[in-house]
Amino acid sequence: MATILVVDDELGIRALLSEILSDEGHTIELAENASQARAARERMRPDLVLLDIWMPDVDGVTLLKEWGGAGLLTMPVIMMSGHGTIDTAVEATKFGATAFLEKPITLQKLLRAVEQALVKTAPPRPAPVAPGLPIYSRPDPGLTGLPSMASHTAGLSSHLAGAGSNGLASEQSFELDRPLREARDAFEKSYFEFHLAKENGSMTRVAEKTGLERTHLYRKLKQLGVDLSRNKRGGGG
Secondary structure (H helix, E strand, C coil): CCCCHHHHHHHHHHHHHHHHHHHHCEEEEEEECHHHHHHHHHCCCCEEEEECCCCCCHHHHHHHHHHHCCCCCCCEEEEEEECCCCHHHHHHHHHHCEEEEECCCCCCHHHHHHHHHHHHHHCCCCCCCCCCCCCCCCCCCCCCCCCHHHHHHCCCEEEECCCCCCCEEEEEEEEEECCHHHHHHHHHHHHHHHHHHHCCCCCCHHHHHHHHHHHHHHHHHHHHCCCHHHEEECEEE
């Protein structure tokens, strides 16, 4: 995950962006003006900067020019503004900004812009080693019979194999000889634990993936007794 510096003079904007990006697992540093932004950039060397254009002391475009002129623009910068124009966006891009977000910023646009900016600056991944480990076991082509139903009465084998960027795969066995509610709760708990692990603990992505509102998702996980602490990344939840 990345270290992101959020520069905005509005407390509400800083708090909102910090919450969203922390939930995605990023480390967030906040600054409310250009002076704090300069100090934070020197201290933490962020992987990405979200920079507001309209600030009371020094505006964002001026700070962007300053960093560029001093050779300090070593990270992607996404400009933000609630009063932006096409000319402003073009000017910011000319001086090194990688993207321009217009307020109010939607969750989807924010995450997409951050992801794209970080991908552009990420180091290339090494090529996979040729003799890789087998992921799927292929059936013997000589076997044509189906397994008997008796083999499934004691338990239902469920492959939740997919997977995400971390190559996650999960296999659970669910006992069928139990009350429906217990069997359903056991499945749902495993289902949500799988998606939490797959999304590295990001409640935002799990909510999108499962089609649940975040508030409903939190209540559901608490009801099922899912341990959220082991899935959290860097304090994001």
